[in-house]
Amino acid sequence: xxxxxxxxxxxxxxxxxxxxxxxxxxxxxxxxxxxxxxxxxxxxxxxxxxxxxxxxxxxxxxxxxxxxxxxxxxxxxxxxxxxxxxxxxxxxxxxxxxxxxxxxxxx
Amino acid sequence: xxxxxxxxxxxxxxxxxxxxxxxxxxxxxxxxxxxxxxxxxxxxxxxxxxxxxxxxxxxxxxxxxxxxxxxxxxxxxxxxxxxxxxxxxxxxxxxxxxxxxxxxxxx
DNA sequence: TATACTGTTCGTATATTTGCGAACAATATA
DNA sequence: TATATTGTTCGCAAATATACGAACAGTATA
Numbered sequence: 101x102x103x104x105x106x107x108x109x110x111x112x113x114x115x116x117x118x119x120x121x122x123x124x125x126x127x128x129x130x131x132x133x134x135x136x137x138x139x140x141x142x143x144x145x146x147x148x149x150x151x152x153x154x155x156x157x158x159x160x161x162x163x164x165x166x167x168x169x170x171x172x173x174x175x176x177x178x179x180x181x182x183x184x185x186x187x188x189x190x191x192x193x194x195x196x197x198x199x200x201x202x203x204x205x206x207x
Numbered sequence: 208x209x210x211x212x213x214x215x216x217x218x219x220x221x222x223x224x225x226x227x228x229x230x231x232x233x234x235x236x237x238x239x240x241x242x243x244x245x246x247x248x249x250x251x252x253x254x255x256x257x258x259x260x261x262x263x264x265x266x267x268x269x270x271x272x273x274x275x276x277x278x279x280x281x282x283x284x285x286x287x288x289x290x291x292x293x294x295x296x297x298x299x300x301x302x303x304x305x306x307x308x309x310x311x312x313x314x
Numbered sequence: 315t316a317t318a319c320t321g322t323t324c325g326t327a328t329a330t331t332t333g334c335g336a337a338c339a340a341t342a343t344a
Numbered sequence: 345t346a347t348a349t350t351g352t353t354c355g356c357a358a359a360t361a362t363a364c365g366a367a368c369a370g371t372a373t374a
Contacts, residue, residue, distance in 0.1 A: 114229055117227035118224070121224040121227075122362085123217045124213070126224070127213055127214075130302070139320085148212060151320090152322080152324095152363075152364065153364070173320090173370070188303060189300070189303035192299045192303065193296070196293075196295060196296035196299065247352095256334090258352090259335075259351090259352080259353085260334070263332080263333080266352090278340090278341095280340070280341050280350090
């Protein structure tokens with residue numbers, strides 16, 4: 101089989117999508133997107149999982165570049181990474197508008 | 208801990224996102240979205256993985272509702288599920304537009 | 315300095331994902 | 345009827361993901 105690689109765009113979409121691929125992480129993003137920023141505890145409070153697991157999910161979202169956090173001792177403040185959030189918005193919009201026959205999209 | 212469940216919307220996003228969470232599946236969707244429909248073999252031809260694995264990825268996309276396939280003996284024709292494609296487009300657009308301070312999005 | 319508070323990291327168990335070759339099923343063709 | 349073509353399914357191995365409690369680290373407070 102010849103070498104058929106995936107494009108950078110495809111890898112980037114997959115990376116963002118993977119981060120969005122768990123309800124807890126979607127809930128975290130919903131929560132963060134609805135406000136300027138908030139503390140870890142506030143996020144933990146609205147989720148049905150332990151703090152260890154919340155911390156893990158936050159780490160993944162951070163690795164994907166969708167959020168960022170900074171220490172504000174003794175708490176940690178989290179917020180959406182606006183630049184990448186916008187990038188993600190565009191990249192997903194592009195993907196879903198690449199449909200040949202759907203007259204309803206891209207309007 | 209009280210019961211804090213995820214919303215249906217959050218589960219749906221996670222479901223779609225999970226399906227998009229692998230470059231091969233993104234490539235398949237790119238390929239399918241660019242045309243009316245095509246056969247399994249055409250998809251396999253542009254991917255760097257074996258047919259067994261391609262078949263598996265197609266199954267996942269089908270389970271997520273993003274594509275559909277029908278037998279056209281001895282081949283199998285696949286295409287985007289336009290209704291759910293549009294739903295996905297909307298649901299992702301909504302997610303990414305729920306940002307409080309980003310002036311660039313939702314324009 | 316001791317204690318409380320806030321999160322992260324570690325270790326572990328379990329489940330899911332990814333990928334492959336081989337076997338299989340169904341139809342088409344020689 | 346035998347053989348080729350087209351995909352799917354099976355069985356397996358390796359890698360990742362998910363979740364938890366316990367331990368830990370850092371700062372604030374008594």
